[in-house]
Amino acid sequence: MQKTDPIRLRTAIVGCGKVAGTHAAAFKELPKSEFVSVCSNSMERARALAENFQVRAYTNLAEMLDREKVNVLSICTPHPQHPAAVETAAAAGVHVIAEKPLAVDLPSCDRAIAAARSAKVKLGVISQRRWYEPVKRMKVAIDTGKLGRPVLVVVQMLGWREPSYYLSDPWRGSWNGEGGGVSVSQAPHYLDLLGWLMGPAAEVYAYWDNYNHPNIEVDDTVVASVRFQNGGMGSIILSNSQRPGLFGKLHVHGSTGASVGAEIDSGSPFISGVTDKMDPPFNDIWTIPGEENQLEVWNREDRSRPWPVMTHYHKLQLADFLNAVSEDREPLVGAEDGRRVVELFTAVYRSQRERAPQRLPLLP
Numbered sequence: 001m002q003k004t005d006p007i008r009l010r011t012a013i014v015g016c017g018k019v020a021g022t023h024a025a026a027f028k029e030l031p032k033s034e035f036v037s038v039c040s041n042s043m044e045r046a047r048a049l050a051e052n053f054q055v056r057a058y059t060n061l062a063e064m065l066d067r068e069k070v071n072v073l074s075i076c077t078p079h080p081q082h083p084a085a086v087e088t089a090a091a092a093g094v095h096v097i098a099e100k101p102l103a104v105d106l107p108s109c110d111r112a113i114a115a116a117r118s119a120k121v122k123l124g125v126i127s128q129r130r131w132y133e134p135v136k137r138m139k140v141a142i143d144t145g146k147l148g149r150p151v152l153v154v155v156q157m158l159g160w161r162e163p164s165y166y167l168s169d170p171w172r173g174s175w176n177g178e179g180g181g182v183s184v185s186q187a188p189h190y191l192d193l194l195g196w197l198m199g200p201a202a203e204v205y206a207y208w209d210n211y212n213h214p215n216i217e218v219d220d221t222v223v224a225s226v227r228f229q230n231g232g233m234g235s236i237i238l239s240n241s242q243r244p245g246l247f248g249k250l251h252v253h254g255s256t257g258a259s260v261g262a263e264i265d266s267g268s269p270f271i272s273g274v275t276d277k278m279d280p281p282f283n284d285i286w287t288i289p290g291e292e293n294q295l296e297v298w299n300r301e302d303r304s305r306p307w308p309v310m311t312h313y314h315k316l317q318l319a320d321f322l323n324a325v326s327e328d329r330e331p332l333v334g335a336e337d338g339r340r341v342v343e344l345f346t347a348v349y350r351s352q353r354e355r356a357p358q359r360l361p362l363l364p
Helices: 020-029 043-053 061-067 079-091 106-119 133-143 163-167 188-198 294-303 309-327 335-354
Strands: 009-014 033-039 056-058 072-075 095-098 123-125 150-158 201-209 221-228 233-239 247-254 259-266 282-286
Touching: 009 020, 009 061, 009 309, 020 033, 020 043, 020 072, 020 309, 033 043, 033 061, 043 056, 056 061, 061 079, 072 079, 072 309, 079 095, 079 106, 095 309, 106 123, 106 335, 123 309, 123 335, 133 188, 133 247, 133 259, 133 282, 133 294, 150 188, 188 201, 188 233, 188 247, 188 259, 188 335, 201 335, 221 335, 282 294
Parallel strands: 009 033, 009 072, 033 056, 072 095, 095 123, 150 233
Antiparallel strands: 150 247, 201 221, 221 233, 247 259, 259 282
């Protein structure tokens, strides 16, 4: 494994699409990052991003990692390409943080995790909504027992994706290119939060369909019921079919009768590198005895924050990952968190196919 600078880590990006600009801006600003290079299958795309941030451009990932002595790599490629990039980076002794999802199937996900473990490099997955202030309040309330045991969680993600969204990249909307639809592209944020707040799932029963996007192959709507290992239950509704997008909400109800929740996305989930303004997330339910009046205070705080939702929380997560490398600790969102998400959406597709509930952990 390449020796890392105790102060600044040499950072790079593979994949120069929409979200890459968010990673690049963060790497350019973070004090522990020395942003050095980008890589893409398209030299035109690589050069465009490289020139914008004054770094070097490559079309060969292994060559870039070696020549630039990269310490940390961000993977911003299409979803099915994430595991191969992890394996290439691990072979070079480079720590990796991948955009969600970590993979589109469990075998390739497990190969990526095994490669990182074998090389003793850190592996993280982007799930920046864990840094949202309203979500962190929910996490603290659950962890400190203010809800008793979390016994019921309800997710409603009711968004919209224009046909132009699927036309914006040739890989979108297909099983081979994207690996799935709303389950794979937008839902991982919510699936990760489910595991973070409720713990591991034990069983999933789900349906999916495509109701409002006739020109794509994949799902735009999912309904799932989940039983968690802690005995709690969950209801999940995911959709890209509401025009305009309505909201994304996550509510957790406890054995004491207390409830906490947040509107995580107002309207449709934003598109990194495209959406230019997004309303801040805020807590919309809070019935913990003695704290009911905090909603008004927190809402004022959250709505007055000056930073852009689309980029600020990515930057916080990338900072956490660089710190994890420097401090030789696990990142807040690690490889097993990423795998849990892949297992959940795999269970959704398998449940529909087999018309049966899926026990977790899933068998191959």
